[in-house]
Amino acid sequence: EETGSATSQQTILQHGERSKAVLVLEPSGPGGAVKTSRKGCSRFELTVTGVSAHAGIEPDRGASAVHELARQIVSLESLQDVESGVTINVGRVDGGTRPNVVAEKAQAMVDVRVRTVADANRIERAFAALTTEDPRTQLQVNGGFRPPLERNAAVRRLYEVAKQVASDLGRDLPEFSTGGGSDGNLTSARGIPTLDGLGAVGEGAHALHEQIDILALPWRAAMLAGVITRLVED
Structure with missing residues (x-):
């Protein structure tokens, strides 16, 4: 799931399509909130192949993969729109062999994170169109999206069921939107x-201080059982 x-x-998907609903036991949001929307996410890999040469003797015979990759990275900035939920982060860069060699590989x-399927499609087209x-250099792009979980009518109906069950247990159940993805995005x-x-x-998800509230486990289990019962009886 993490990859x-x-x-x-x-x-x-096969099991999901035979089911009335999919209930995902990912950790809650703040205050025990359920997650009614998630960003779509992708990891694109850009690979540039250039022409190696001695950087001091014949630099003009070389075509630096590192320089070309740097230009590609700068161009990606134009795709980012934080306000609309589109974020692009170049998290790792590798390339070259030695300082005196024009880099052949980088x-x-x-x-990439997006809130909507429309943005996912737009970003995929933009990466596919990179040149x-x-x-003298060549660019290969690999990757694709796990689609977003959008807060649609079906999600809202399930949330209302869970909210009522939680209320019957004497609990409030807020909702939350997160930038992380899960298998719920797929279904x-x-x-x-x-x-x-x-x-x-x-x-503290993914951090050294990651922890769960043991005292909350009984009511979370009771809520899950209640939601399943309501769905079966409906």
């Missing part, structure tokens, strides 16, 4: 009613 569910995606790993400025995008964040209450 995109490449080997489990089809199994998840790579970048790019994390090199130096004609929601396929049109299967999906509610996420029904798992443990805690904080």
